[in-house]
Amino acid sequence: MPVSVIKDFIEKSRLKSPWLVHFDCGSCNGCDIEVLACLTPLYDVERFGILNIGNPKHADMLLVTGTVNHRNKKVLKNLYDQMPHPKVVLALGACGTSGGVFREAYNVVGGVDKVIPVDVYVPGCAVKPEAIIDGVVTALGRLAEKRAEASASAKE
Amino acid sequence: MAKMTLPFGPQHPVLPEPIHLSLTVEDEIVTQAIPALGYVHRGLEKLVDIRDFNQMVQIVERVCGICSKIHAMCYVQGLEELMKVDVPPRAKYLRVMWSELHRIHSHLLWLGLFADAFGMESLFMQCWRIREKIMDINEATTGARVIVSVNVVGGLRCDVDDTQTRWILSELDEVEREVRRLESTFVNDYTIKKRTCGIGVLSAEKALELGAAGPTLRGSGVAQDMRQLKYAAFDSIDFEPVTALDGDSYSRMKVRYYETLQSIDLVRQAIAKMPDGDIAVKVKGRPEGEILSRVEQPRGELFYYIKGNGTKYLDRVRIRTPTFANIPPLAAMLPGIELADVPIVVLSIDPCISCTER
Amino acid sequence: MSIETIPAALDTIVGEVVKMKAQEARFLTMTAVSLDEKTTELLYTFDQDLVMTHYRLTVPKDTHVPSISPVYFAAFLVENEICDQFGVVFDGLVLDFGGKLYLDEEAQRTPFCKFAVTRKEKA
Numbered sequence: 001m002p003v004s005v006i007k008d009f010i011e012k013s014r015l016k017s018p019w020l021v022h023f024d025c026g027s028c029n030g031c032d033i034e035v036l037a038c039l040t041p042l043y044d045v046e047r048f049g050i051l052n053i054g055n056p057k058h059a060d061m062l063l064v065t066g067t068v069n070h071r072n073k074k075v076l077k078n079l080y081d082q083m084p085h086p087k088v089v090l091a092l093g094a095c096g097t098s099g100g101v102f103r104e105a106y107n108v109v110g111g112v113d114k115v116i117p118v119d120v121y122v123p124g125c126a127v128k129p130e131a132i133i134d135g136v137v138t139a140l141g142r143l144a145e146k147r148a149e150a151s152a153s154a155k156e
Numbered sequence: 157m158a159k160m161t162l163p164f165g166p167q168h169p170v171l172p173e174p175i176h177l178s179l180t181v182e183d184e185i186v187t188q189a190i191p192a193l194g195y196v197h198r199g200l201e202k203l204v205d206i207r208d209f210n211q212m213v214q215i216v217e218r219v220c221g222i223c224s225k226i227h228a229m230c231y232v233q234g235l236e237e238l239m240k241v242d243v244p245p246r247a248k249y250l251r252v253m254w255s256e257l258h259r260i261h262s263h264l265l266w267l268g269l270f271a272d273a274f275g276m277e278s279l280f281m282q283c284w285r286i287r288e289k290i291m292d293i294n295e296a297t298t299g300a301r302v303i304v305s306v307n308v309v310g311g312l313r314c315d316v317d318d319t320q321t322r323w324i325l326s327e328l329d330e331v332e333r334e335v336r337r338l339e340s341t342f343v344n345d346y347t348i349k350k351r352t353c354g355i356g357v358l359s360a361e362k363a364l365e366l367g368a369a370g371p372t373l374r375g376s377g378v379a380q381d382m383r384q385l386k387y388a389a390f391d392s393i394d395f396e397p398v399t400a401l402d403g404d405s406y407s408r409m410k411v412r413y414y415e416t417l418q419s420i421d422l423v424r425q426a427i428a429k430m431p432d433g434d435i436a437v438k439v440k441g442r443p444e445g446e447i448l449s450r451v452e453q454p455r456g457e458l459f460y461y462i463k464g465n466g467t468k469y470l471d472r473v474r475i476r477t478p479t480f481a482n483i484p485p486l487a488a489m490l491p492g493i494e495l496a497d498v499p500i501v502v503l504s505i506d507p508c509i510s511c512t513e514r
Numbered sequence: 515m516s517i518e519t520i521p522a523a524l525d526t527i528v529g530e531v532v533k534m535k536a537q538e539a540r541f542l543t544m545t546a547v548s549l550d551e552k553t554t555e556l557l558y559t560f561d562q563d564l565v566m567t568h569y570r571l572t573v574p575k576d577t578h579v580p581s582i583s584p585v586y587f588a589a590f591l592v593e594n595e596i597c598d599q600f601g602v603v604f605d606g607l608v609l610d611f612g613g614k615l616y617l618d619e620e621a622q623r624t625p626f627c628k629f630a631v632t633r634k635e636k637a
């Protein structure tokens with residue numbers, strides 16, 4: 001098989017079956033349990049090929065819930081840096097997008113975008129599983145764009 | 157073999173939340189465990205300075221998304237006592253109903269996570285599937301799945317009607333049937349017993365001395381439950397704390413399993429005994445003085461200290477959550493067990509880190 | 515309205531706590547309240563068969579308070595928290611996080627004090 005066919009295949013499967021890693025960054029758990037609920041029988045994102053894995057080095061997408069504080073921002077940055085290119089980041093919940101009700105608390109830095117670039121914002125407190133799935137689908141579009149950009153710049 | 161110090165967490169596959177434990181191990185046996193916190197600390201107790209006492213209800217709900225209703229209940233009950241507000245009886249029964257629904261969903265969530273920790277993935281899926289029924293009830297009656305936000309100072313913000321209660325009862329019958337079907341697995345399964353019996357033992361004396369709370373305490377045979385304080389409508393509801401005697405992970409799991417069934421019964425009682433009437437009264441005045449309030453959360457006893465100064469901003473709100481009380485017992489349970497059992501023992505106290513650190 | 519408390523002093527508090535332990539009371543928690551710029555109030559709460567007992571200790575800022583964690587191990591967590599948030603120093607803590615239980619270097623120190631004390635870096 002020529003190399004290009006295999007490459008095409010890999011590219012396609014990355015878009016068809018995104019793997020995601022979830023990081024709880026000082027959330028109140030409300031959003032976390034909704035992310036978990038997405039994986040369970042009622043919403044079951046696995047039927048779309050979406051897999052939740054614990055390892056950032058295998059992941060295409062990073063789902064972040066909760067506000068960033070001074071201690072976990074290093075962990076978050078670390079996790080982001082470990083992921084292979086291209087990658088997309090989803091900020092979930094009012095907390096992840098802006099800091100939510102906690103934005104004025106003393107140990108809160110703010111939304112996820114204060115530390116790493118965010119591609120998709122999913123609002124809600126707590127986010128509904130439907131909204132999370134919708135956000136992931138939107139993020140897939142971003143992932144395809146990023147892929148195209150990367151291969152275009154590689155050709156040059 | 158030489159001593160080694162291993163980090164456990166903050167990002168660990170079995171942990172839904174970041175907690176860090178520094179484990180000293182010798183030949184795969186843990187000899188010391190030191191917890192390190194702070195990954196979820198937000199500092200929301202300090203928000204009392206800029207949010208008035210009514211707005212604080214929404215803040216304290218977001219201490220923890222799993223038992224948000226019960227946090228708010230503890231807070232408003234404290235304030236109501238401080239401001240001498242008489243809550244209408246119907247509101248009290250509704251509070252019991254919603255808080256017990258929260259307990260059911262929290263326990264099912266935990267039973268699922270626990271099953272996942274010893275590798276039973278389909279059991280995890282089953283528990284979460286059953287739990288979705290409770291989430292549906294929450295959504296249908298309050299408008300939100302997780303942060304239901306029904307409590308206000310002086311009562312509740314929404315009511316349920318007869319069609320809804322009938323529907324809730326029929327859904328609960330279904331839930332009960334399904335939960336009972338899991339009984340033989342959770343209580344009698346060989347693998348589960350092998351993984352949990354005799355692991356992470358906490359004796360009754362030790363539990364009391366270390367200040368354990370909730371199922372961790374009751375799993376050691378101490379029948380103490382804050383619902384015995386008869387807050388809300390618990391004075392007219394039949395209730396006996398569930399206990400188990402051995403103090404190991406298996407006992408703690410059994411306590412939670414049977415509490416799920418008990419809570420279903422409590423919701424039924426609350427609905428059956430619920431009187432008609434108003435659900436809220438108008439609250440006048442400002443809180444002044446100090447008060448303590450305690451309720452039973454799914455994870456144990458929740459404690460609020462509230463101090464008001466006669467203005468609309470409170471002086472201090474201090475929240476002591478059950479996991480905060482259960483971390484010292486955890487540190488005492490870990491030494492002596494094998495490294496591979498650490499996730500099970502950590503999960504067996506049902507840690508809720510966002511509660512602990514606030 | 516205020517809650518019923520037993521007043522305690524710096525040199526008697528540990529003795530009282532030892533007495534509570536002898537009665538097999540369960541240590542519930544400690545609560546710190548910043549009264550004004552100069553004083554902090556500490557509330558020690560115990561529970562015995564669902565009845566709570568409180569000891570109230572008022573200390574000026576900058577005084578060291580004897581730790582009760584050698585008596586009740588469970589107290590180490592809350593004492594560290596108070597140390598973080600109010601800057602109260604406890605002597606004889608069994609596990610001392612040195613004011614860094616929750617807060618990292620960049621964060622504001624002792625946020626709950628009426629006037630926050632900031633640690634000065636040496637130039």
Ligand code: SF4
Pocket residue numbers: 026027028029030031032065066092093094095096100101124125126127218221303
């Ligand atoms: S957005 Fe709401 S539910 Fe989600 S973590 Fe923040 S407070 Fe909790």
